[in-house]
Amino acid sequence: MENESRKKKHLTFGGCDTIALAEKYGTPLYVMDEQKIRSKCREIQENFLGKYENTRAVYASKAFLNMTMCKIIESEGIGLDVVSGGELFTAIQAGFPTQDIIFHGNNKSYEELSLAVKYDVGRVVVDNTYELEMLQKIAKSNKKKVRILFRIAPGIEGSTHKYISTGQKDSKFGIPLAEDQLNHVVAFALKASHLELMGFHFHLGSQLFENGIYVAALDVLAKLMKDMKERYGFVSKELNAGGGFGIFYVEGDQPKPLRYFTDQIMEKVKTICHEMGVPIPQVIIEPGRWMVAEAGLTLYTIGAIKDIPGVRTYVSVDGGMPDNPRPALYSAKYQADIANKMNLEKVQKITVAGKCCETGDILIWDLMVPPVKSGDILAVYNTGAYNYSMASNYNRLPRPPVVLVNEGIDHVIVRRETYEDLLHREEVPMYLQKKVKESSEII
Template identity: 60%
Template structure:
């Protein structure tokens, strides 16, 4: 992201971030519709329009609101959901259900029932337990359900261990053990209500190398060949997941989407030619790559603590609840003092959150201008896994989300209020009764 300044203020997607903070308050998630559209156009130009028989679905766990559903629908992409809540959000937004893919390693009966009732396009089945549930639900509803089966190709990516997912030792998918895979496929070939279209794999998140995709494709196409030879099963769809890395700090060197998709398509074409297989429909599922750099978070700096010869802490009005990634897996971010965007960097500041946790540190040792209370801090590349992972820890209010277009800055998620915090809480009758008894005792003693 090329940083822009105007009148000493940080400009994001054409908007003065200091003015956004004044208008909407902080903490504030800010999302650029233009950057999202640019990423979607890149998907279309370098993948969907370049290669025939391809599809792309936005991985909504990165960031999902009803407004985001509308943007993804407008761009013509599918939607990957991982829970009943994400599916319900898509339903309420009017997203076309035939373009929805439902992931997850432990889908409940209720979630699967909702998916089948609403005729979603694909269910990515993760395990045999889920398959049993799905077959029973499909039978009860007398509907034919189309699925992909998630497998783990045994490939490990170079990223944090908490976001690696393609290795054999994973909670996701079925390991490629021939007896199990053959048994599942043979069973599904004769299933009346569940149709197996092919397979899905996901190798991890924030990946910068394409060789692991090539390795996984070599493993999966060998499986496709063996299944055709042994059982006569034809794989018609292959979902290669997402995980394409983005820029969080200067150390990150992200590649263009084509670096991954060209490698994926070349590998599949070569392997299918070698094994004399028909080329299946190829699906990708970028999430972070679409929205990560399209978002920033604005904070107001409050208390500043200078420990001579040790460290300077600047505390912000948010932290761990609106961005848990640094605490969860040491995620790194860059930031800019938005109201001093063009000033010289002359000190090193550690950005601390306001939670009662020593580990609530957003950024260690950030190079900044002279920091003062009341300054506005803009943390970059927070579009993915910030809003979607936010919590109310310490009973902090979750921020508003503002969508920027060329002409408008509009709220697409309202800021929480204290009433919102308590709107699902109830005091049980037993506690209310106990309180009354205590009051009576107090009165009698007087």
């Protein structure tokens, strides 16, 4: 009877009692449901890879990456999109097949590109002339031929927050469709001895709910592909349409199934190629947030409660901005529940405050919950994307662990940081060490 009572009161996630997880691992705690991730991978297989020939999907790993995630993605037959040397190194250490990696980024360093060339990364998405020339030199010195795509800024703006919009004309990403710039890089790539141009890439932003923006971008790319064919005889072998498919966070969000986007993309690409009389290129998508956001949950313990009569009730938790900077960065919104009071009516309005010394450290405004007390466990939903990956040690707070749950079984995949971890890279100059010693002797 006691277990049945707990089940009614407690939130379960991935077959696990979240209160038991909080008791076992402490809070704040990131929890990731493996089966939710795998179900997204299988949706990609069923509605895109298995539905259309010559297609490819890669996971945009900046959303959530560690070696365990690499293993899950590899086992599902999905490639990997990385944007830094650190992400690439993680994939290499996890044994991820480097030929299935696409390397993005608007300012890749010499060291990062050298790592990509050394380990035979499948594609490098070139963002600018500086990178293009540097990559040719690196590839030549290593006696290797590197396959590349050019990232294009198509001049298309999506309906999303300006900080996660990337396809507009005024973007830090991609090569503008100004004739002189584009022709220069294409001509350079086609003549380069150690580069092979495969095609083009665009990415329009994140949290996009309409497919029309992809069609508009493909119209732009059609003109580009036609011009490249006429001018250079170059026919694109690959076309990367990026990701950005929106997910549910709060009421009002209207996410669509993957096929809503991919069917429209494929139909448009086929039409373009038929009109141009060229073969359909391999079409690539790069979902990230869409694959992991809903697979994540963050657990917090409620501490101080501050009631301002007639104004607001602030409920503080043991995390905040360092483990989830998204509300402070771009007013991201979340839904949450009191995980140990799932059977009670929501009658109290609260504002969830983080513990950082920042007025802006507010996780959720005006959340309806049952009567709340210190010691309750707050569960914030859909935190699988950009929470762990953007976490910091602001205010010297150790970063939370990550626990993977799978049908009632839990595994630590990233351990909790300790105070000692905060100091392990620090060094005090010898002359200051001496002064500290003398000062302590005086005391």
